[in-house]
Amino acid sequence: MCASRRTSTVGEQDASQAQSRRSQRLHGGLPPGPPGLLLLGNLVDLSQKHLPSHLTGLAQRYGRIFTLTCGNSTLVVLNSNDLIKEALVKKWSDFAGRPISYTGDMVSGGGCSVSLGDYSEEWRALRRLVHRSLQRCSQTSLHALIQKQALLLRKVLIGYNGSAVDLSEDFTVAASNVITTLTFEKEVSNCCPLQYEKDSEELQRLHSCLNKIVSLWGSPWISALDCFPLLRKLPNRPFSRLLKEVARRDDIIGAHLNEFKLQDNKSEDSITDSLLKGIDQCIGSAHGVRLTATHLHMAAVDLLIGGTETTAACLNWTVAFLLHRPEVQSQVYEEMCAVLEDRYPHYSDRRRLPLLSAVVSEVLRLRPVAPLAVPHRALRDSSDRRRLPLLSAVVSEVLRLRPVAPLAVPHRALRDSSIAGYFIPKDTLIIPNLFGAHHDPAVWTEPYCFRPERFLEGGGGCAGSLLAFGGGPRRCLGETVAKMELFLFTAYLLRDFQFVSCGEEAGLPDLEGEASVVLKVKSYKVIAVPRPVEHKRDGP
Numbered sequence: 251m252c253a254s255r256r257t258s259t260v261g262e263q264d265a266s267q268a269q270s271r272r273s274q275r276l277h278g279g280l281p282p283g284p285p286g287l288l289l290l291g292n293l294v295d296l297s298q299k300h301l302p303s304h305l306t307g308l309a310q311r312y313g314r315i316f317t318l319t320c321g322n323s324t325l326v327v328l329n330s331n332d333l334i335k336e337a338l339v340k341k342w343s344d345f346a347g348r349p350i351s352y353t354g355d356m357v358s359g360g361g362c363s364v365s366l367g368d369y370s371e372e373w374r375a376l377r378r379l380v381h382r383s384l385q386r387c388s389q390t391s392l393h394a395l396i397q398k399q400a401l402l403l404r405k406v407l408i409g410y411n412g413s414a415v416d417l418s419e420d421f422t423v424a425a426s427n428v429i430t431t432l433t434f435e436k437e438v439s440n441c442c443p444l445q446y447e448k449d450s451e452e453l454q455r456l457h458s459c460l461n462k463i464v465s466l467w468g469s470p471w472i473s474a475l476d477c478f479p480l481l482r483k484l485p486n487r488p489f490s491r492l493l494k495e496v497a498r499r500d501d502i503i504g505a506h507l508n509e510f511k512l513q514d515n516k517s518e519d520s521i522t523d524s525l526l527k528g529i530d531q532c533i534g535s536a537h538g539v540r541l542t543a544t545h546l547h548m549a550a551v552d553l554l555i556g557g558t559e560t561t562a563a564c565l566n567w568t569v570a571f572l573l574h575r576p577e578v579q580s581q582v583y584e585e586m587c588a589v590l591e592d593r594y595p596h597y598s599d600r601r602r603l604p605l606l607s608a609v610v611s612e613v614l615r616l617r618p619v620a621p622l623a624v625p626h627r628a629l630r631d632s633s634d635r636r637r638l639p640l641l642s643a644v645v646s647e648v649l650r651l652r653p654v655a656p657l658a659v660p661h662r663a664l665r666d667s668s669i670a671g672y673f674i675p676k677d678t679l680i681i682p683n684l685f686g687a688h689h690d691p692a693v694w695t696e697p698y699c700f701r702p703e704r705f706l707e708g709g710g711g712c713a714g715s716l717l718a719f720g721g722g723p724r725r726c727l728g729e730t731v732a733k734m735e736l737f738l739f740t741a742y743l744l745r746d747f748q749f750v751s752c753g754e755e756a757g758l759p760d761l762e763g764e765a766s767v768v769l770k771v772k773s774y775k776v777i778a779v780p781r782p783v784e785h786k787r788d789g790p
């Protein structure tokens with residue numbers, strides 16, 4: 251369990267009250283919004299909808315910033331780039347909290363993870379440590395690891411012999427292999443212990459276990475435990491299943507970590523090694539911050555959950571969009587042939603391959619797989635979890651519907667503040683609707699069209715307006731990893747294959763998407779036709 255939850259000092263409280271008085275003078279109240287959602291049933295009803303587009307629809311009616319109320323809990327939804335940046339970047343210190351809930355604590359080792367941990371010195375130390383470890387691996391082993399997985403993926407696709415297949419599972423295995431190897435492996439240059447085989451039993455067990463945890467945690471039967479503490483005394487099958495899956499997850503990850511610790515020649519490049527050393531140093535640090543084995547364990551969970559479905563969903567979206575615009579696929583292929591001749595691309599080639607980079611950006615714009623970078627709020631003490639039950643339910647439901655993120659949990663305002671001149675009281679949940687911001691006609695021309703050309707010089711698009719990875723101190727921790735993966739996997743796939751649909755119009759993928767753990771494309775089949783060119787070299 252986590253030792254510390256951050257509590258505000260007297261000085262902070264005074265400053266906060268002064269700010270609150272200033273804020274109230276601005277508009278005197280919260281932003282407008284639809285009538286309150288009073289019943290849990292309404293939440294269940296909301297869960298039937300594609301939440302990101304539903305909220306974007308509400309924005310057309312109520313404006314770029316609107317309020318949803320649930321009993322005595324308040325959510326403020328931000329639907330534009332400038333407002334999301336105001337909250338997450340400019341006023342980051344006001345909105346970097348996460349809500350605390352009974353079930354959230356169960357799945358996160360008592361809030362010891364980066365993604366679910368509330369804002370505190372301890373959380374900052376953990377995030378810094380994981381970030382440093384990830385950066386170090388990204389600079390050393392990541393590139394080779396992705397290349398290796400991309401070539402294995404190539405073999406799998408060639409093995410399909412031109413038949414129509416759903417590639418989503420292959421993308422998941424490839425992304426999962428990258429992050430699992432990065433987290434636990436000894437040395438990427440050595441033979442990888444996790445072979446690219448769907449029957450790699452343990453990897454599959456861990457993956458399915460993590461997925462089950464995420465989807466069970468979002469179920470109304472489990473959210474209800476956060477709303478009504480008395481229900482915790484009654485039998486609850488979904489909750490028992492959740493606890494069982496959490497125990498399985500902890501067994502598998504614990505075994506990996508122990509195995510790693512026992513290795514004689516640990517690689518200095520591995521994330522786990524870096525984390526182990528960092529945790530030892532933190533114990534003696536001046537700030538009294540104490541990171542524990544639970545933090546290490548939960549950091550591994552963060553990386554494995556955050557690093558699998560997100561990247562895989564993006565790759566699947568890329569192929570789906572390109573099937574709708576086959577000419578872009580050919581142009582990207584021609585661009586690579588002209589620039590690289592007979593070799594495979596390197597990440598450092600990305601500026602020389604502007605169309606390929608534009609395709610990656612356009613997919614992230616149209617389908618930010620974590621379309622609602624979750625709520626931030628203002629921090630109090632542990633009694634909050636009893637005071638904000640419906641809020642916890644909404645948060646769980648939002649998480650289930652939206653994305654990446656089992657990991658990217660809601661933000662909450664750490665103190666009274668303001669957004670767009672509206673007063674935002676402490677503890678309000680802030681929902682940055684990335685999907686809405688990426689479809690804002692004030693920023694993007696023809697926002698619903700797949701037009702990678704917008705990111706080319708003179709095309710009117712601006713990669714700086716993309717918010718797919720959120721912003722501020724809660725910005726996606728795996729952004730560097732994800733960007734390298736998306737670029738290299740997409741490059742390898744389009745260098746080696748032409749993707750064709752299995753028929754006329756009817757065979758094209760439905761681009762509406764379904765919000766599950768992440769924002770995913772509905773299942774579709776595609777034919778991967780190998781390109782005739784034989785490549786001679788694997789690197790630059």
Ligand code: HEM
Pocket residue numbers: 338364365366377429552553554556557558560561564618619620622623624654655657658659661718719720721723724725726727728729731732
């Ligand atoms: C958080 C997007 C890949 C690990 C997030 C957030 C977003 C996001 C929007 C929430 C930010 C917020 O709360 O404001 C994405 C996208 C990805 C991706 C679009 C791929 C296309 C990854 C990968 C990893 C990862 C590969 C791990 C290696 C995390 C973690 C958090 C997070 C640990 C929680 C950060 C925190 O609370 O401080 N991500 N992500 N993500 N992501 Fe990612």
